[in-house]
Amino acid sequence: MLELRLVQGSLLKKVLEAIKDLVTDANFDCSATGFSLQAMDSSHVALVSLLLRSEGFEHYRCDRNISMGMNLNNMAKMLKCAGNDDIITLKADDGSDTVTFMFESPTQDKISDFEMKLMDVDSEHLGIPEAEYHAIVRMPSTEFARICKDLSSIGDTVVISVTKEGVKFSTSGDIGTANVVCRQNTTVDKPEDATIVEMNEPVSLTFALRYFNSFTKGTPLSNTVTISLSSELPVVVEYKIAEMGHLRFYLAPKIEEDDEEK
Amino acid sequence: MLELRLVQGSLLKKVLEAIKDLVTDANFDCSATGFSLQAMDSSHVALVSLLLRSEGFEHYRCDRNISMGMNLNNMAKMLKCAGNDDIITLKADDGSDTVTFMFESPTQDKISDFEMKLMDVDSEHLGIPEAEYHAIVRMPSTEFARICKDLSSIGDTVVISVTKEGVKFSTSGDIGTANVVCRQNTTVDKPEDATIVEMNEPVSLTFALRYFNSFTKGTPLSNTVTISLSSELPVVVEYKIAEMGHLRFYLAPKIEEDDEEK
Protein backbone atom coordinates (compact mmCIF):
# COMPACT_ATOMS: atom_id res chain seq x y z
CA MET A 1 0.00 0.00 0.00
CA LEU A 2 1.32 3.34 -1.06
CA GLU A 3 -0.21 6.69 -0.28
CA LEU A 4 1.62 9.96 -0.74
CA ARG A 5 -0.16 13.22 -0.09
CA LEU A 6 1.46 16.34 -1.47
CA VAL A 7 -0.15 19.60 -0.46
CA GLN A 8 1.70 21.67 -3.00
CA GLY A 9 0.59 19.62 -5.96
CA SER A 10 1.93 22.13 -8.45
CA LEU A 11 5.41 20.88 -7.60
CA LEU A 12 4.67 17.50 -9.11
CA LYS A 13 3.11 19.13 -12.14
CA LYS A 14 6.23 21.23 -12.67
CA VAL A 15 8.51 18.23 -12.21
CA LEU A 16 6.70 16.34 -14.94
CA GLU A 17 6.69 19.31 -17.28
CA ALA A 18 10.44 19.52 -16.69
CA ILE A 19 11.32 15.92 -17.50
CA LYS A 20 8.67 14.59 -19.85
CA ASP A 21 10.37 15.95 -22.95
CA LEU A 22 13.65 14.35 -22.00
CA VAL A 23 12.48 10.97 -20.73
CA THR A 24 9.49 9.09 -22.09
CA ASP A 25 9.28 6.13 -19.69
CA ALA A 26 10.78 5.77 -16.26
CA ASN A 27 10.47 4.02 -12.93
CA PHE A 28 9.47 6.00 -9.89
CA ASP A 29 11.05 4.44 -6.82
CA CYS A 30 9.29 4.75 -3.50
CA SER A 31 10.89 3.91 -0.21
CA ALA A 32 10.64 5.13 3.34
CA THR A 33 13.14 7.80 2.38
CA GLY A 34 11.15 9.35 -0.38
CA PHE A 35 9.92 9.36 -3.92
CA SER A 36 12.64 9.35 -6.54
CA LEU A 37 13.40 8.76 -10.16
CA GLN A 38 16.53 8.21 -12.12
CA ALA A 39 16.51 7.81 -15.86
CA MET A 40 18.53 8.35 -18.98
CA ASP A 41 17.05 10.55 -21.66
CA SER A 42 15.79 8.77 -24.76
CA SER A 43 19.02 9.35 -26.66
CA HIS A 44 20.89 7.87 -23.71
CA VAL A 45 23.13 10.85 -23.25
CA ALA A 46 21.74 12.84 -20.36
CA LEU A 47 20.68 11.59 -16.94
CA VAL A 48 17.77 12.89 -14.91
CA SER A 49 17.66 12.44 -11.16
CA LEU A 50 14.70 13.47 -9.05
CA LEU A 51 14.31 13.27 -5.30
CA LEU A 52 11.26 14.21 -3.28
CA ARG A 53 11.97 13.38 0.37
CA SER A 54 9.21 11.81 2.44
CA GLU A 55 9.34 14.69 4.93
CA GLY A 56 8.08 17.00 2.24
CA PHE A 57 4.78 15.15 1.99
CA GLU A 58 1.91 15.89 4.32
CA HIS A 59 1.29 12.19 4.55
CA TYR A 60 3.73 9.54 3.40
CA ARG A 61 2.94 5.87 3.61
CA CYS A 62 5.10 3.38 1.79
CA ASP A 63 4.86 -0.10 3.30
CA ARG A 64 7.56 -1.62 1.15
CA ASN A 65 9.95 -0.41 -1.48
CA ILE A 66 8.26 -0.29 -4.81
CA SER A 67 9.24 0.70 -8.32
CA MET A 68 6.50 1.94 -10.60
CA GLY A 69 7.09 2.23 -14.33
CA MET A 70 5.21 5.09 -15.92
CA ASN A 71 4.93 6.75 -19.25
CA LEU A 72 5.81 10.29 -18.32
CA ASN A 73 3.81 11.89 -21.10
CA ASN A 74 0.69 10.13 -19.95
CA MET A 75 1.43 10.98 -16.36
CA ALA A 76 1.95 14.63 -17.33
CA LYS A 77 -1.37 14.57 -19.18
CA MET A 78 -3.14 13.45 -16.04
CA LEU A 79 -1.36 15.93 -13.80
CA LYS A 80 -2.39 18.70 -16.16
CA CYS A 81 -5.90 17.93 -15.00
CA ALA A 82 -4.97 19.00 -11.47
CA GLY A 83 -5.38 22.65 -10.55
CA ASN A 84 -2.26 24.45 -9.48
CA ASP A 85 -3.60 24.80 -5.95
CA ASP A 86 -4.83 21.24 -5.73
CA ILE A 87 -3.58 18.73 -3.21
CA ILE A 88 -2.31 15.69 -5.06
CA THR A 89 -2.40 12.22 -3.54
CA LEU A 90 -0.69 9.35 -5.24
CA LYS A 91 -1.99 5.86 -4.39
CA ALA A 92 -1.10 2.32 -5.39
CA ASP A 93 -2.31 -0.92 -3.91
CA ASP A 94 0.15 -3.77 -3.38
CA GLY A 95 0.42 -5.84 -6.49
CA SER A 96 -1.73 -3.52 -8.51
CA ASP A 97 -0.68 -2.65 -12.01
CA THR A 98 -2.18 0.81 -11.79
CA VAL A 99 -1.51 4.01 -9.91
CA THR A 100 -4.16 6.53 -8.89
CA PHE A 101 -3.74 10.27 -8.76
CA MET A 102 -6.29 12.05 -6.61
CA PHE A 103 -6.72 15.82 -6.90
CA GLU A 104 -8.49 17.81 -4.21
CA SER A 105 -9.36 21.40 -4.89
CA PRO A 106 -8.40 23.81 -2.06
CA THR A 107 -12.06 24.18 -1.11
CA GLN A 108 -12.61 20.41 -1.26
CA ASP A 109 -15.48 21.09 -3.63
CA LYS A 110 -13.92 19.15 -6.45
CA ILE A 111 -12.28 15.78 -5.98
CA SER A 112 -10.90 13.99 -9.00
CA ASP A 113 -9.17 10.70 -9.32
CA PHE A 114 -7.26 9.52 -12.34
CA GLU A 115 -6.06 5.96 -12.67
CA MET A 116 -3.14 5.15 -14.93
CA LYS A 117 -1.73 1.81 -16.01
CA LEU A 118 1.77 1.07 -14.89
CA MET A 119 4.29 -0.43 -17.27
CA ASP A 120 7.53 -2.36 -17.15
CA VAL A 121 10.47 -0.10 -17.73
CA ASP A 122 14.02 -1.35 -17.98
CA SER A 123 15.92 0.40 -15.30
CA GLU A 124 19.63 0.61 -15.05
CA HIS A 125 20.04 2.26 -11.72
CA LEU A 126 23.34 3.99 -12.04
CA GLY A 127 25.08 4.89 -8.87
CA ILE A 128 26.10 8.50 -9.13
CA PRO A 129 29.23 9.01 -7.09
CA GLU A 130 29.39 12.15 -5.02
CA ALA A 131 32.15 14.15 -6.58
CA GLU A 132 34.25 17.17 -5.78
CA TYR A 133 33.70 19.77 -8.44
CA HIS A 134 36.26 22.22 -9.73
CA ALA A 135 33.70 24.94 -9.97
CA ILE A 136 30.17 25.51 -8.79
CA VAL A 137 28.14 28.35 -10.23
CA ARG A 138 24.86 29.47 -8.75
CA MET A 139 22.78 31.94 -10.72
CA PRO A 140 19.18 32.94 -11.29
CA SER A 141 17.51 30.10 -13.13
CA THR A 142 15.76 32.46 -15.53
CA GLU A 143 19.05 34.01 -16.52
CA PHE A 144 20.60 30.64 -17.21
CA ALA A 145 17.57 29.68 -19.29
CA ARG A 146 17.78 32.89 -21.26
CA ILE A 147 21.46 32.39 -22.02
CA CYS A 148 20.94 28.82 -23.20
CA LYS A 149 18.08 29.87 -25.42
CA ASP A 150 19.95 32.83 -26.87
CA LEU A 151 23.10 30.86 -27.59
CA SER A 152 21.18 28.05 -29.25
CA SER A 153 19.97 30.52 -31.86
CA ILE A 154 23.61 30.97 -32.86
CA GLY A 155 25.27 27.59 -32.36
CA ASP A 156 24.86 23.96 -31.33
CA THR A 157 27.41 23.70 -28.56
CA VAL A 158 28.32 25.85 -25.62
CA VAL A 159 31.68 26.25 -23.97
CA ILE A 160 31.31 27.04 -20.28
CA SER A 161 34.42 28.61 -18.78
CA VAL A 162 34.67 29.47 -15.11
CA THR A 163 37.23 31.81 -13.66
CA LYS A 164 37.33 33.66 -10.37
CA GLU A 165 35.67 36.64 -12.01
CA GLY A 166 32.68 34.81 -13.30
CA VAL A 167 31.38 32.38 -15.84
CA LYS A 168 31.50 32.68 -19.62
CA PHE A 169 29.19 30.92 -22.07
CA SER A 170 30.41 30.84 -25.68
CA THR A 171 29.18 29.43 -28.92
CA SER A 172 29.73 29.80 -32.63
CA GLY A 173 27.78 28.93 -35.71
CA ASP A 174 27.20 29.80 -39.34
CA ILE A 175 26.10 33.35 -38.74
CA GLY A 176 28.75 34.27 -36.21
CA THR A 177 29.95 33.81 -32.67
CA ALA A 178 28.67 34.77 -29.25
CA ASN A 179 30.08 35.17 -25.75
CA VAL A 180 28.05 35.89 -22.65
CA VAL A 181 29.94 36.76 -19.50
CA CYS A 182 28.23 36.76 -16.11
CA ARG A 183 30.23 38.40 -13.40
CA GLN A 184 30.23 37.15 -9.87
CA ASN A 185 27.79 39.40 -8.13
CA THR A 186 26.55 39.06 -4.59
CA THR A 187 25.51 42.65 -3.95
CA VAL A 188 21.95 42.34 -5.10
CA ASP A 189 18.68 43.19 -3.45
CA LYS A 190 17.40 39.64 -3.37
CA PRO A 191 19.72 36.72 -2.66
CA GLU A 192 18.14 34.71 -5.48
CA ASP A 193 19.39 37.31 -7.97
CA ALA A 194 23.00 36.70 -7.03
CA THR A 195 25.53 35.02 -9.27
CA ILE A 196 28.00 33.14 -7.14
CA VAL A 197 31.10 31.37 -8.37
CA GLU A 198 32.85 28.91 -6.12
CA MET A 199 36.00 27.86 -7.87
CA ASN A 200 38.87 25.62 -6.89
CA GLU A 201 40.33 25.35 -10.37
CA PRO A 202 39.50 27.15 -13.59
CA VAL A 203 37.53 24.88 -15.84
CA SER A 204 36.34 25.05 -19.43
CA LEU A 205 34.02 22.42 -20.86
CA THR A 206 31.95 21.97 -24.01
CA PHE A 207 28.38 20.70 -24.12
CA ALA A 208 25.60 20.16 -26.60
CA LEU A 209 23.20 23.07 -26.17
CA ARG A 210 20.05 21.15 -26.98
CA TYR A 211 20.27 19.22 -23.72
CA PHE A 212 20.71 22.41 -21.75
CA ASN A 213 17.56 23.75 -23.30
CA SER A 214 15.77 20.67 -22.06
CA PHE A 215 17.26 21.02 -18.60
CA THR A 216 16.04 24.58 -18.31
CA LYS A 217 12.49 23.28 -18.36
CA GLY A 218 13.23 22.91 -14.65
CA THR A 219 13.30 26.69 -14.26
CA PRO A 220 9.79 26.92 -12.74
CA LEU A 221 10.94 24.70 -9.88
CA SER A 222 13.43 27.13 -8.42
CA ASN A 223 14.60 30.72 -8.65
CA THR A 224 18.18 29.61 -8.78
CA VAL A 225 20.12 26.93 -10.58
CA THR A 226 23.42 25.38 -9.61
CA ILE A 227 25.89 24.27 -12.23
CA SER A 228 28.70 22.03 -11.03
CA LEU A 229 31.66 21.45 -13.31
CA SER A 230 34.79 19.33 -13.30
CA SER A 231 36.92 18.35 -16.21
CA GLU A 232 36.21 14.80 -17.30
CA LEU A 233 33.00 14.67 -15.24
CA PRO A 234 29.44 15.22 -16.35
CA VAL A 235 28.13 18.66 -15.52
CA VAL A 236 25.34 18.75 -12.96
CA VAL A 237 22.52 21.22 -13.46
CA GLU A 238 20.48 21.27 -10.27
CA TYR A 239 17.15 22.84 -9.41
CA LYS A 240 16.38 22.67 -5.71
CA ILE A 241 12.80 21.78 -4.86
CA ALA A 242 11.89 23.75 -1.75
CA GLU A 243 11.66 21.67 1.43
CA MET A 244 11.64 18.45 -0.55
CA GLY A 245 14.65 17.65 -2.62
CA HIS A 246 15.95 18.39 -6.07
CA LEU A 247 15.82 17.79 -9.78
CA ARG A 248 19.27 17.19 -11.24
CA PHE A 249 20.42 16.80 -14.81
CA TYR A 250 23.75 15.26 -15.75
CA LEU A 251 25.46 15.65 -19.09
CA ALA A 252 28.89 14.48 -20.15
CA PRO A 253 31.08 17.11 -21.78
CA LYS A 254 32.02 16.81 -25.41
CA ILE A 255 35.64 15.77 -25.77
CA GLU A 256 37.68 18.10 -27.95
CA GLU A 257 38.69 15.33 -30.35
CA ASP A 258 35.05 14.47 -31.03
CA ASP A 259 33.90 15.12 -34.53
CA GLU A 260 30.68 17.03 -34.84
CA GLU A 261 27.91 14.54 -35.18
CA LYS A 262 25.65 15.60 -38.01
CA MET B 1 37.00 52.30 -36.58
CA LEU B 2 33.33 52.41 -35.81
CA GLU B 3 31.76 52.44 -32.37
CA LEU B 4 28.15 53.35 -31.78
CA ARG B 5 26.72 53.11 -28.28
CA LEU B 6 22.95 53.14 -28.03
CA VAL B 7 21.58 53.31 -24.50
CA GLN B 8 18.06 52.42 -25.51
CA GLY B 9 19.00 49.21 -27.25
CA SER B 10 15.40 48.12 -27.61
CA LEU B 11 15.06 50.70 -30.38
CA LEU B 12 17.46 48.79 -32.60
CA LYS B 13 15.71 45.54 -31.77
CA LYS B 14 12.38 47.02 -32.81
CA VAL B 15 13.82 48.47 -35.99
CA LEU B 16 15.05 45.07 -37.07
CA GLU B 17 11.81 43.36 -36.21
CA ALA B 18 10.10 45.99 -38.33
CA ILE B 19 12.16 45.58 -41.48
CA LYS B 20 13.53 42.04 -41.49
CA ASP B 21 10.42 40.60 -43.10
CA LEU B 22 10.50 43.14 -45.89
CA VAL B 23 14.19 43.26 -46.65
CA THR B 24 16.53 40.30 -46.33
CA ASP B 25 19.92 41.90 -47.02
CA ALA B 26 20.87 45.53 -46.84
CA ASN B 27 23.73 47.93 -46.37
CA PHE B 28 23.88 50.00 -43.24
CA ASP B 29 25.59 53.28 -43.99
CA CYS B 30 27.51 55.04 -41.26
CA SER B 31 28.73 58.57 -41.53
CA ALA B 32 29.32 61.45 -39.15
CA THR B 33 25.66 62.28 -39.55
CA GLY B 34 24.27 59.00 -38.39
CA PHE B 35 23.44 55.41 -39.01
CA SER B 36 21.12 54.82 -41.93
CA LEU B 37 19.75 52.23 -44.27
CA GLN B 38 17.91 52.39 -47.54
CA ALA B 39 16.72 49.30 -49.31
CA MET B 40 14.07 47.96 -51.61
CA ASP B 41 11.96 45.11 -50.37
CA SER B 42 12.69 41.71 -51.90
CA SER B 43 9.94 42.06 -54.50
CA HIS B 44 11.41 45.43 -55.46
CA VAL B 45 8.21 47.34 -54.92
CA ALA B 46 8.50 49.05 -51.57
CA LEU B 47 11.37 51.11 -50.21
CA VAL B 48 12.56 51.18 -46.62
CA SER B 49 14.48 54.12 -45.28
CA LEU B 50 15.91 54.22 -41.78
CA LEU B 51 17.76 57.07 -40.12
CA LEU B 52 19.28 57.06 -36.65
CA ARG B 53 21.04 60.38 -36.15
CA SER B 54 24.40 60.38 -34.43
CA GLU B 55 23.11 62.74 -31.72
CA GLY B 56 20.80 60.00 -30.52
CA PHE B 57 23.70 57.75 -29.56
CA GLU B 58 25.41 58.07 -26.22
CA HIS B 59 28.71 57.62 -28.00
CA TYR B 60 29.16 57.85 -31.76
CA ARG B 61 32.48 57.31 -33.41
CA CYS B 62 32.68 56.87 -37.15
CA ASP B 63 36.13 57.71 -38.50
CA ARG B 64 35.14 57.39 -42.12
CA ASN B 65 32.02 56.67 -44.07
CA ILE B 66 31.41 52.98 -44.23
CA SER B 67 28.76 50.76 -45.70
CA MET B 68 28.19 47.43 -44.02
CA GLY B 69 26.20 44.72 -45.75
CA MET B 70 24.21 42.58 -43.37
CA ASN B 71 21.70 39.81 -43.52
CA LEU B 72 18.87 41.36 -41.57
CA ASN B 73 17.48 38.05 -40.38
CA ASN B 74 20.80 37.09 -38.87
CA MET B 75 21.20 40.54 -37.38
CA ALA B 76 17.69 40.29 -35.89
CA LYS B 77 18.57 36.90 -34.43
CA MET B 78 21.55 38.38 -32.64
CA LEU B 79 19.67 41.42 -31.41
CA LYS B 80 17.03 39.12 -29.96
CA CYS B 81 19.75 37.99 -27.58
CA ALA B 82 19.90 41.50 -26.12
CA GLY B 83 17.65 42.30 -23.22
CA ASN B 84 15.18 45.10 -23.74
CA ASP B 85 16.99 47.23 -21.18
CA ASP B 86 20.44 46.44 -22.47
CA ILE B 87 22.81 49.03 -23.85
CA ILE B 88 23.83 48.00 -27.34
CA THR B 89 27.19 48.93 -28.81
CA LEU B 90 27.94 48.29 -32.43
CA LYS B 91 31.61 47.98 -33.34
CA ALA B 92 33.57 47.40 -36.53
CA ASP B 93 37.27 47.69 -37.13
CA ASP B 94 38.51 49.28 -40.33
CA GLY B 95 38.77 46.74 -43.07
CA SER B 96 37.20 44.04 -40.98
CA ASP B 97 34.60 41.83 -42.57
CA THR B 98 32.70 41.41 -39.33
CA VAL B 99 30.63 43.58 -37.03
CA THR B 100 30.34 43.10 -33.29
CA PHE B 101 27.25 43.74 -31.21
CA MET B 102 27.94 44.20 -27.53
CA PHE B 103 25.10 44.00 -25.04
CA GLU B 104 25.47 45.33 -21.50
CA SER B 105 22.81 44.55 -18.96
CA PRO B 106 21.67 47.56 -16.90
CA THR B 107 23.53 46.22 -13.87
CA GLN B 108 26.67 45.50 -15.91
CA ASP B 109 26.69 41.99 -14.51
CA LYS B 110 26.12 40.38 -17.87
CA ILE B 111 28.14 41.45 -20.88
CA SER B 112 27.61 39.68 -24.17
CA ASP B 113 29.32 40.13 -27.48
CA PHE B 114 28.08 38.74 -30.76
CA GLU B 115 30.17 38.82 -33.89
CA MET B 116 28.53 38.61 -37.28
CA LYS B 117 30.03 38.27 -40.73
CA LEU B 118 29.40 41.14 -43.11
CA MET B 119 28.39 40.51 -46.70
CA ASP B 120 28.42 42.29 -50.04
CA VAL B 121 25.03 43.68 -50.85
CA ASP B 122 24.20 45.39 -54.12
CA SER B 123 22.99 48.82 -53.22
CA GLU B 124 21.20 51.16 -55.49
CA HIS B 125 21.08 54.25 -53.38
CA LEU B 126 18.05 56.04 -54.66
CA GLY B 127 17.84 59.69 -53.94
CA ILE B 128 14.45 60.36 -52.47
CA PRO B 129 13.42 63.87 -53.41
CA GLU B 130 11.78 65.93 -50.72
CA ALA B 131 8.28 66.43 -51.94
CA GLU B 132 5.28 68.52 -51.10
CA TYR B 133 2.40 66.27 -50.23
CA HIS B 134 -1.23 66.93 -50.97
CA ALA B 135 -2.25 65.45 -47.69
CA ILE B 136 -0.55 64.36 -44.50
CA VAL B 137 -2.42 62.24 -41.98
CA ARG B 138 -1.18 61.59 -38.49
CA MET B 139 -2.95 58.98 -36.42
CA PRO B 140 -2.30 56.47 -33.65
CA SER B 141 -0.04 53.77 -35.07
CA THR B 142 -2.06 50.98 -33.44
CA GLU B 143 -5.22 52.24 -35.07
CA PHE B 144 -3.60 52.32 -38.49
CA ALA B 145 -2.29 48.80 -37.97
CA ARG B 146 -5.71 47.58 -36.95
CA ILE B 147 -7.33 49.10 -40.02
CA CYS B 148 -4.79 47.55 -42.38
CA LYS B 149 -5.20 44.15 -40.79
CA ASP B 150 -8.99 44.35 -40.80
CA LEU B 151 -9.21 45.49 -44.41
CA SER B 152 -6.82 42.84 -45.63
CA SER B 153 -9.27 40.20 -44.48
CA ILE B 154 -11.75 41.64 -46.98
CA GLY B 155 -9.68 42.74 -49.96
CA ASP B 156 -6.21 43.00 -51.46
CA THR B 157 -6.04 46.71 -52.10
CA VAL B 158 -6.91 49.77 -50.09
CA VAL B 159 -8.10 53.11 -51.39
CA ILE B 160 -7.00 55.92 -49.11
CA SER B 161 -9.05 59.07 -49.58
CA VAL B 162 -8.34 62.24 -47.69
CA THR B 163 -10.77 65.09 -47.37
CA LYS B 164 -10.90 67.98 -44.92
CA GLU B 165 -13.11 65.91 -42.67
CA GLY B 166 -10.80 62.99 -42.33
CA VAL B 167 -9.32 59.95 -43.99
CA LYS B 168 -11.19 57.01 -45.47
CA PHE B 169 -9.75 53.54 -46.02
CA SER B 170 -11.76 51.42 -48.43
CA THR B 171 -11.45 47.96 -49.83
CA SER B 172 -13.57 45.42 -51.60
CA GLY B 173 -13.29 41.75 -52.24
CA ASP B 174 -15.26 38.63 -53.00
CA ILE B 175 -17.23 38.69 -49.80
CA GLY B 176 -18.07 42.39 -49.82
CA THR B 177 -16.74 45.85 -49.29
CA ALA B 178 -15.47 47.85 -46.36
CA ASN B 179 -14.93 51.50 -45.55
CA VAL B 180 -13.24 52.82 -42.46
CA VAL B 181 -13.48 56.55 -41.91
CA CYS B 182 -11.30 58.28 -39.34
CA ARG B 183 -12.44 61.78 -38.60
CA GLN B 184 -10.05 64.53 -37.80
CA ASN B 185 -10.00 64.60 -34.06
CA THR B 186 -7.72 66.68 -31.93
CA THR B 187 -9.76 66.87 -28.75
CA VAL B 188 -8.33 63.85 -27.04
CA ASP B 189 -6.77 63.32 -23.66
CA LYS B 190 -3.40 62.34 -24.97
CA PRO B 191 -1.90 64.05 -28.02
CA GLU B 192 -0.77 60.71 -29.43
CA ASP B 193 -4.40 59.64 -29.68
CA ALA B 194 -5.21 62.47 -32.07
CA THR B 195 -5.98 62.02 -35.71
CA ILE B 196 -4.79 65.04 -37.64
CA VAL B 197 -5.34 65.71 -41.31
CA GLU B 198 -3.31 68.37 -43.04
CA MET B 199 -4.68 68.74 -46.54
CA ASN B 200 -3.86 71.03 -49.40
CA GLU B 201 -5.80 69.08 -52.01
CA PRO B 202 -8.14 66.13 -51.69
CA VAL B 203 -6.39 62.96 -52.73
CA SER B 204 -7.47 59.39 -53.32
CA LEU B 205 -4.94 56.65 -54.01
CA THR B 206 -4.94 52.88 -54.25
CA PHE B 207 -2.31 50.59 -52.72
CA ALA B 208 -1.63 46.91 -52.29
CA LEU B 209 -2.60 46.06 -48.71
CA ARG B 210 0.02 43.41 -48.13
CA TYR B 211 2.79 45.98 -48.09
CA PHE B 212 0.92 48.09 -45.58
CA ASN B 213 0.70 45.09 -43.31
CA SER B 214 4.47 44.82 -43.49
CA PHE B 215 4.90 48.51 -42.80
CA THR B 216 2.81 48.29 -39.65
CA LYS B 217 5.50 46.09 -38.12
CA GLY B 218 6.95 49.49 -37.27
CA THR B 219 4.10 50.13 -34.84
CA PRO B 220 6.19 49.38 -31.70
CA LEU B 221 8.55 52.20 -32.66
CA SER B 222 6.08 55.00 -32.20
CA ASN B 223 2.63 55.75 -30.86
CA THR B 224 1.79 57.64 -34.00
CA VAL B 225 2.25 57.11 -37.68
CA THR B 226 2.33 59.72 -40.43
CA ILE B 227 0.96 58.96 -43.86
CA SER B 228 1.91 61.41 -46.62
CA LEU B 229 0.06 61.27 -49.91
CA SER B 230 0.25 62.94 -53.29
CA SER B 231 -1.20 61.77 -56.55
CA GLU B 232 1.46 60.21 -58.73
CA LEU B 233 3.91 59.95 -55.80
CA PRO B 234 4.68 57.00 -53.56
CA VAL B 235 2.95 57.16 -50.20
CA VAL B 236 5.24 57.61 -47.23
CA VAL B 237 4.40 55.75 -44.03
CA GLU B 238 6.61 57.16 -41.32
CA TYR B 239 7.29 56.05 -37.76
CA LYS B 240 9.30 58.62 -35.83
CA ILE B 241 12.00 57.18 -33.64
CA ALA B 242 12.14 59.33 -30.53
CA GLU B 243 15.14 61.67 -30.36
CA MET B 244 16.87 59.79 -33.14
CA GLY B 245 15.25 59.77 -36.50
CA HIS B 246 12.67 57.76 -38.34
CA LEU B 247 11.72 54.61 -40.15
CA ARG B 248 9.95 55.35 -43.44
CA PHE B 249 8.27 53.09 -45.92
CA TYR B 250 7.55 54.15 -49.49
CA LEU B 251 5.07 52.49 -51.80
CA ALA B 252 3.93 53.57 -55.24
CA PRO B 253 0.18 53.77 -55.78
CA LYS B 254 -1.54 51.39 -58.12
CA ILE B 255 -2.63 53.13 -61.29
CA GLU B 256 -6.31 52.66 -62.07
CA GLU B 257 -5.63 51.17 -65.49
CA ASP B 258 -3.38 48.51 -64.00
CA ASP B 259 -4.62 44.98 -64.16
CA GLU B 260 -4.43 43.07 -60.92
CA GLU B 261 -1.12 41.30 -60.86
CA LYS B 262 -1.55 37.75 -59.75
Place this chain on the structure above:
DNA sequence: TTGTATTGGA
Protein backbone atom coordinates in the same frame (compact mmCIF):
# COMPACT_ATOMS: atom_id res chain seq x y z
C1' DT C 1 -4.21 43.33 -13.72
C1' DT C 2 -2.48 44.50 -17.98
C1' DG C 3 0.68 44.04 -21.79
C1' DT C 4 3.94 41.33 -23.85
C1' DA C 5 6.49 37.16 -25.37
C1' DT C 6 6.30 32.67 -26.67
C1' DT C 7 4.43 28.53 -28.44
C1' DG C 8 1.31 25.68 -31.06
C1' DG C 9 -1.96 25.49 -34.67
C1' DA C 10 -4.25 26.84 -39.21
Place this chain on the structure above:
DNA sequence: TCCAATACAA
Protein backbone atom coordinates in the same frame (compact mmCIF):
# COMPACT_ATOMS: atom_id res chain seq x y z
C1' DT D 1 3.62 32.30 -42.91
C1' DC D 2 0.50 34.28 -39.96
C1' DC D 3 -2.63 34.19 -36.13
C1' DA D 4 -4.60 32.85 -31.72
C1' DA D 5 -4.22 31.17 -27.21
C1' DT D 6 -1.56 30.79 -23.49
C1' DA D 7 2.18 31.76 -20.09
C1' DC D 8 4.94 35.08 -18.21
C1' DA D 9 6.67 39.63 -16.73
C1' DA D 10 5.84 44.35 -15.26
